[in-house]
Amino acid sequence: MRRYLINNLIRAIGIAFVYTAVFLYAIIFNNPTGWLLFFFLLFLLLLDILTLLPSLKKIKVHSIEKTIYRVHQSSNIQVELFRYRPTLLPIPTLLVFLSENSATNSHYLGLYSGQRKDLAFEWRPSQRGIFQELSFVLVSTDLFRLFSKQYAVKAAGPFVVMPTLQIDVAEQLYHQLVNSMVNFTTPFGNQTFSIRNFRNYQVGDPFNLVDWKLSGKRNELIVKEYEHEAETETYFVFYGLAHEKFEELVSIYYSFIHFVEHKLSFQQTILADIPDAALKEFTMATVAPLSQECALPSYSNKKLVIFTPCKTPQLAEQLNHLEKTNELCLITFEEGALAFLWKDQISSLHKGGPIFEK
Amino acid sequence: MKNSLKERWPFALLSFFILITAALPFLKVYNLAQANTFFFGGMLALVCSMTLLVKNQLVILPFYMLSYSFTLYYYFPFSRSFGFSWFSVFVQKMLVTYPKMISGEINYLPDFFALAIILFLLILLNVLLIRYERWLLGTLLLIGYLLMLAVFNRLNLGLHVILITSFAILFYGLKHTPNWLAKQVKLKLFLLSSTALFLLAVGSYFFPVLFPRSQIFLITQTASIRDYVNQQGIYQKIEGYGRDSLATAGFSENDAQLGGPLSDDQSVLFTAQQTSEHYWRVETKNYYTGKGWKNTSEIVTVVAEHPLILSTNPEYQGTLAAETSITLTFNAPKDYLPYPYGTISLPLNKLGQVEQIKDKQRINLTSKPKSIQFTWQKPTFTQESLGQVPYQISLDEQNSQIPLTTPNRIKELAISITENQVTLYDKVKAVERYLKQEGGYRYSKTDTPFTPQNEDYVDHFLFESKVGYCDNFSSAMTILLRSIGISSRWAKGFSPGELTRSENTGYQEYTIKNSDAHSWPEVYFEEYGWIPFEPTPSFVNEVSQATATTTSSTEKTLESSAETTVSSETKNRTEATSSNSEPVTKKNTQDSVSSPWLPVLRNMAIGLLVILLAVGSFFLKKYFFLLRFSLALKLHPKQFAKAYSLLLRKAEHILPRQPDEPLTSYAQRLEHAYVQFHGSFIQLTELYEQDLYGDVKAKKVDYAGLLKHTAGLLTRLK
Numbered sequence A: 001m002r003r004y005l006i007n008n009l010i011r012a013i014g015i016a017f018v019y020t021a022v023f024l025y026a027i028i029f030n031n032p033t034g035w036l037l038f039f040f041l042l043f044l045l046l047l048d049i050l051t052l053l054p055s056l057k058k059i060k061v062h063s064i065e066k067t068i069y070r071v072h073q074s075s076n077i078q079v080e081l082f083r084y085r086p087t088l089l090p091i092p093t094l095l096v097f098l099s100e101n102s103a104t105n106s107h108y109l110g111l112y113s114g115q116r117k118d119l120a121f122e123w124r125p126s127q128r129g130i131f132q133e134l135s136f137v138l139v140s141t142d143l144f145r146l147f148s149k150q151y152a153v154k155a156a157g158p159f160v161v162m163p164t165l166q167i168d169v170a171e172q173l174y175h176q177l178v179n180s181m182v183n184f185t186t187p188f189g190n191q192t193f194s195i196r197n198f199r200n201y202q203v204g205d206p207f208n209l210v211d212w213k214l215s216g217k218r219n220e221l222i223v224k225e226y227e228h229e230a231e232t233e234t235y236f237v238f239y240g241l242a243h244e245k246f247e248e249l250v251s252i253y254y255s256f257i258h259f260v261e262h263k264l265s266f267q268q269t270i271l272a273d274i275p276d277a278a279l280k281e282f283t284m285a286t287v288a289p290l291s292q293e294c295a296l297p298s299y300s301n302k303k304l305v306i307f308t309p310c311k312t313p314q315l316a317e318q319l320n321h322l323e324k325t326n327e328l329c330l331i332t333f334e335e336g337a338l339a340f341l342w343k344d345q346i347s348s349l350h351k352g353g354p355i356f357e358k
Numbered sequence B: 001m002k003n004s005l006k007e008r009w010p011f012a013l014l015s016f017f018i019l020i021t022a023a024l025p026f027l028k029v030y031n032l033a034q035a036n037t038f039f040f041g042g043m044l045a046l047v048c049s050m051t052l053l054v055k056n057q058l059v060i061l062p063f064y065m066l067s068y069s070f071t072l073y074y075y076f077p078f079s080r081s082f083g084f085s086w087f088s089v090f091v092q093k094m095l096v097t098y099p100k101m102i103s104g105e106i107n108y109l110p111d112f113f114a115l116a117i118i119l120f121l122l123i124l125l126n127v128l129l130i131r132y133e134r135w136l137l138g139t140l141l142l143i144g145y146l147l148m149l150a151v152f153n154r155l156n157l158g159l160h161v162i163l164i165t166s167f168a169i170l171f172y173g174l175k176h177t178p179n180w181l182a183k184q185v186k187l188k189l190f191l192l193s194s195t196a197l198f199l200l201a202v203g204s205y206f207f208p209v210l211f212p213r214s215q216i217f218l219i220t221q222t223a224s225i226r227d228y229v230n231q232q233g234i235y236q237k238i239e240g241y242g243r244d245s246l247a248t249a250g251f252s253e254n255d256a257q258l259g260g261p262l263s264d265d266q267s268v269l270f271t272a273q274q275t276s277e278h279y280w281r282v283e284t285k286n287y288y289t290g291k292g293w294k295n296t297s298e299i300v301t302v303v304a305e306h307p308l309i310l311s312t313n314p315e316y317q318g319t320l321a322a323e324t325s326i327t328l329t330f331n332a333p334k335d336y337l338p339y340p341y342g343t344i345s346l347p348l349n350k351l352g353q354v355e356q357i358k359d360k361q362r363i364n365l366t367s368k369p370k371s372i373q374f375t376w377q378k379p380t381f382t383q384e385s386l387g388q389v390p391y392q393i394s395l396d397e398q399n400s401q402i403p404l405t406t407p408n409r410i411k412e413l414a415i416s417i418t419e420n421q422v423t424l425y426d427k428v429k430a431v432e433r434y435l436k437q438e439g440g441y442r443y444s445k446t447d448t449p450f451t452p453q454n455e456d457y458v459d460h461f462l463f464e465s466k467v468g469y470c471d472n473f474s475s476a477m478t479i480l481l482r483s484i485g486i487s488s489r490w491a492k493g494f495s496p497g498e499l500t501r502s503e504n505t506g507y508q509e510y511t512i513k514n515s516d517a518h519s520w521p522e523v524y525f526e527e528y529g530w531i532p533f534e535p536t537p538s539f540v541n542e543v544s545q546a547t548a549t550t551t552s553s554t555e556k557t558l559e560s561s562a563e564t565t566v567s568s569e570t571k572n573r574t575e576a577t578s579s580n581s582e583p584v585t586k587k588n589t590q591d592s593v594s595s596p597w598l599p600v601l602r603n604m605a606i607g608l609l610v611i612l613l614a615v616g617s618f619f620l621k622k623y624f625f626l627l628r629f630s631l632a633l634k635l636h637p638k639q640f641a642k643a644y645s646l647l648l649r650k651a652e653h654i655l656p657r658q659p660d661e662p663l664t665s666y667a668q669r670l671e672h673a674y675v676q677f678h679g680s681f682i683q684l685t686e687l688y689e690q691d692l693y694g695d696v697k698a699k700k701v702d703y704a705g706l707l708k709h710t711a712g713l714l715t716r717l718k
Helices: A001-027 A032-052 A167-180 A212-217 A244-259 A279-288 A313-323 B002-029 B037-053 B058-075 B083-101 B111-131 B138-155 B158-175 B185-208 B213-220 B223-231 B234-240 B383-387 B409-418 B424-438 B457-465 B470-483 B543-550 B555-557 B563-571 B582-591 B597-635 B640-654 B663-671 B680-694 B702-718
Strands: A059-063 A068-072 A075-083 A091-098 A107-110 A117-124 A129-141 A146-164 A190-200 A224-227 A234-239 A266-273 A303-307 A327-334 A336-344 A345-348 B270-273 B280-285 B299-303 B306-313 B324-330 B343-347 B354-357 B360-365 B371-377 B488-494 B497-504 B508-513 B519-523 B531-534
Touching: A001 A032, A001 A146, A001 B138, A001 B213, A001 B223, A032 B138, A032 B158, A059 A129, A059 A146, A059 A167, A068 A244, A075 B582, A091 A117, A091 B185, A107 A117, A107 A336, A107 B185, A107 B280, A129 A279, A167 A336, A212 A224, A224 B424, A234 A244, A234 A327, A234 B138, A244 A279, A244 A303, A266 B185, A279 B508, A303 B185, A303 B383, A313 A327, A313 B185, A336 B663, B002 B138, B002 B158, B037 B058, B037 B111, B058 B083, B058 B111, B058 B371, B111 B138, B138 B158, B213 B223, B223 B234, B409 B424, B409 B457, B424 B470, B424 B519, B470 B508, B470 B519, B488 B531, B597 B640, B597 B702, B640 B663, B640 B680, B663 B680, B680 B702
Parallel strands: A068 A146, A234 A266, A234 A303, A303 A327
Antiparallel strands: A059 A075, A075 A117, A091 A107, A091 A129, A129 A146, A190 A224, A327 A336, A336 A345, B270 B324, B270 B508, B280 B488, B299 B354, B306 B343, B324 B371, B343 B371, B354 B360, B488 B519, B497 B508, B519 B531
């Protein structure tokens, strides 16, 4: 039985005990004091129960903003509380909280009768995914706060909960990657005619890139940077094997992609169970481990960064095969710690817990 | 500090109110109020505010002690100045009183002792309420105390009790109001609950006045509980508290003022060794004052003859039953002699002086012997023979006296009861039956009210209170009979008592307690003398029915229906205890052939009606819309738009519509949510829009069936 029901029961027993005592007193001694007290208590209880009557079922909670939430990361969630028709009697006190994280972060409304109220809650989702509804708990009490009743109301979603963002891990990983693979960030490919940028001349720039017209006007050397049309050679592969570290890997991969999104041009390959309905940008919210190992696509002449929770023999064999034609780097867990494997070098990454957005 | 003070001052204020409300009646009861209530209130306020302000134990404890002793000094200075000498005197006085209270020398709480205790309790509760915000124990204790005060001192402390309850509830509400609620809302809630409490208090005060029946109903339904408590002697203990002599509630000598509740006294008066049970008469009274009974003359004569032959029916010439002996053993010496109906022969040699008051039929045993033995012969007249005595207006003025102040409606009632009866016996029996069963009178020792100052005792019982015990019933029967000219008088004594031991020799031991004290009427029958009757419900007297057990069964069948139950009644004999009253009431319902089924049938009909109403209201709630809708269709079959708006409003209850949502999109949404409409609602909406904007009047053939179908679907949804 739920806690508030037990509380109510205990109170009801206490009250019944007092009422019986008063009633017995009234009928045994048959004096005006006893009868007055008895009727007073009787009416009191009736009124109290009357004020407990307004239904909570018709109170609606709507979320009014669409944001992305992240696991174990608190963010504000804005909701609107209202009733289509106002209650006949106002609800003396109404407590609203998110059913997930207890009453610590809750709103109290006094004498609520169905007006529109904007409420902000702090939400720390504990699970990744796209949720169609979020459950809020409404607790109302009677006028004298003797009894309470509870109702779980669902706010319609979708609420997208992405994995935990670990920017520092992503940054470490990125630096490690840049340090190990020297030409990781260098753009390659054929120059196009569209100009990406104008900048000051630096020593080493070819002279045919200098925009003489502009340099004449500005009285300094200005260089044209052309866009390079290159086949993306960097591939980030997420190989989602079923493993205890899966969730952690999801978080690290998500953070890493989040980090490098505007720094590099790359392509992603996600090898995991993805629900059909999921939108592309929310893949990492819904991704689930593979039910069985699958073959990696055959890449050639690529920079491959493979994220996997563990290195299975089958994977090792495939990697050996890929290593011959690609520049390959593996990010996995070695003895519980995040490790970076590149050309027989293993360097473990210090992971100081999730530090969120910088 | 300032903040906590800001939060806690309402609690302190409410606590002060709770404490002062409890203290005021106490001061009044102990007559301390005349000193100065303001001093006490001020002291209490000071203590409360100090508890609120000062947290340091080293400061507050001496302050409590000082204010405690100073308040005691203020009320009981013992003409000394405030200091150690006064304190030692006070302590000494307490020490002297305490063993006296323990030993029972003082059986009440002296005022200074009570004040010392109560003041201590108040200071303790003040700490509990203000410092620790524990409200439950303190208030329950105080309310319990006030309730007891109300019982022991016969005070009406309803207002105080309600005030304390209200303050406690506000205290609780304040405590459970979350701090982060806006101050304005908090204040609103507080004001709302205070107003509600005030209205409730007013309502509960006027409720019993406006609807007295509810309280009376509760009182009548619970009479047996009070009887039980009465039997346990609790009322008597409460009445006896604080008095030097216990108020005797049982056989009393003074009957000039009757009425009011009676508390049971279970002390044993005497035991009797005898062969059969019977009533014990002690004396009779014949002068009714309008308030109670008296005797016109009380001439005491010393009995000289030996042995004393005493007969309750000296006029009776018929046969008497065989002689048996009765041995009485008194528990405490008593000067009266309880004796059975019939002829007794009392040997005087061992009894010392015996006096007789002829006018009262009373024997006084001046030497108060511990035990008495006498012989007894029961008269054996039959009911038929009594029935042969003709009814005529009595010339015996003494025994048909009625005070002039007695209202005439008693006589009218008596005539209406007896007009269909011819013989004296039938008339008397009719009155007896009326009081016992038909009149709707209730037997209760505890619920009997006192007779108002300007009203007649019998009249008040017969027409107003309708609740009473033996005194009411017996007096009423006597006066009713006297009003139609039948000689009757009031007899008092004891009911047969409780059978405590039965021996093989045929002798049984009966124990008669003070609570067995009883009264009943006697009626004079020519040639038979004074015959006792029993109008009190749950009591059965054997004497007038003695013959029923001896008469043969053929005779019984000839008797009226009321009499046939007599033999069974005597078997199922009942005692003065209410717990045994059940078999008699059961018999009563069997007595009259037609009446028993009526109340049962009525109750069943009421129960059935309630169930039907409940079921009906459930269906009405469910199908109210359909009913209303079809009615609207019947009345205005042409108004499609109106019918549609009715449907729409109903649908909006099920699925709310945004204020600016077009009807068609709403209809789509509804159909999407509830597939069972199968397009009917959309169709209706289209028709409606066409009707409204398209200037194409919808044909009745198109919509009539559709409307009904959709209405039915909507009803089922809810």
